[in-house]
Amino acid sequence: MNRTDRLVAIVLLLQSRRLLRAQEIAEHFEICVRTVYRDLRALEEAGVPIAAEAGVGYSLVQGYHLPPVMFTHEEAGALSIGGKFVEQLTDATVKKNMQSALLKIYSVLPRDKQHYLSTLQETTRIFPRSTPVFAERDNTIIQLQEAVARQKVVKISYFAQYNQQETERNIEPVGLLYYADNWHLIAWCRLRQNFRDFRLSRIRKLEILDIDFLARPDFNLADYIRSLYEIKNAVEVKIKFPIEATPYMRNREFFGFVEEEIDGDFTTMTFLVDSLQWMMHWLLSYGAAAEILSPEKLKMMLLDEAEKIVMQYNHQKKAKKSA
Secondary structure, three states: OOOOHHHHHHHHHHOOOOOHHHHHHHHHHHHOHHHHHHHHHHHOOOOOOEEEEOOEEEOOOOOOOOOOOOOOOOHHEEEEEEEHHHHOOOHHHHHHHHHHHHHHHHOOOHHHHHHHHHHHHHHOHHHOOOEEEEEOOOHHHHHHHHHHHHHHEEEEEEEOOOOOOOOOOEEEEEEEEEEEEEEEEEEEOOOOOOEEEHHHHHHEEEEEEEEOOOOOOOOHOOOHHHOOOOOOOEEEEEEEEEEHHHOOOOOOOHHHHEEEEEOOOOEEEEOOOOOHHHHHHHOOOOOHOEEEEOOOOHHHHHHHHHHHHHHHHHHHHHHHHHO
16 A cells, blocks of 8 residues: 555544554554654644544544545455355345445446446355354344444343253343354343353344443453453364365364374374364264274264164164065
């Protein structure tokens, strides 16, 4: 990005936030803080009213707005792809709002960019591994975004998979995450008196209450997100696969893949997993091509499952013969 484009982008960034520290601007544009100071000085000399508060940050003087700036082909293309992801991975209300927003953007684009985007729309497809399921409602994400942004307590009826029970509870929502093929709400649960991870597809009822809550100073969402990738009570699993099978390995990162060692015509893959049950079901899809080296417990689990499958189909075979 050349300096002129960066100066315009800095104004747009300031226009989109109430307050920004120099370090945040530097990280956003991948430049040093000294360069940020020079750019801000240049903008002030050009007549852009920037307010600076020592130790706090920078902001645009209230009432100042940069006139709309035209999208580049690359920016318009990125919005188009983003729209495709929204179509596949969000609920009906978010999809509708995204379509409306894109329509407004298309309407102000020049003819060449409209044609460019139309071509991209017709030639781009996204097929996620699975599509999130939302319980009965079609505006779950929008409602929870509102609650998170305005710090409103939410009353939910939540179905817990582990005990097959539904409970009502009031929660303080702090963030929406998409991982493991599902949307999740991170919130302080007033029933359990701790932060909890609620899968949106298991929220049966939802009501935003007219009750405000204060942010808890001892909680950091970024730290919580990092903890999702730290497997607690992990079990090391080693699996031997034929080399020719490795190009077709599906979702190995999802199952905690760590490393592999190639020896001749075979590769040994190491995983760190928190659920042997999930790993067992995944390995079943590879049949005899997957050989469990450790742990012994996983071998026995897979053997038991295989014996059940054999018994089931032998029973069906016998039933057909006697019919």
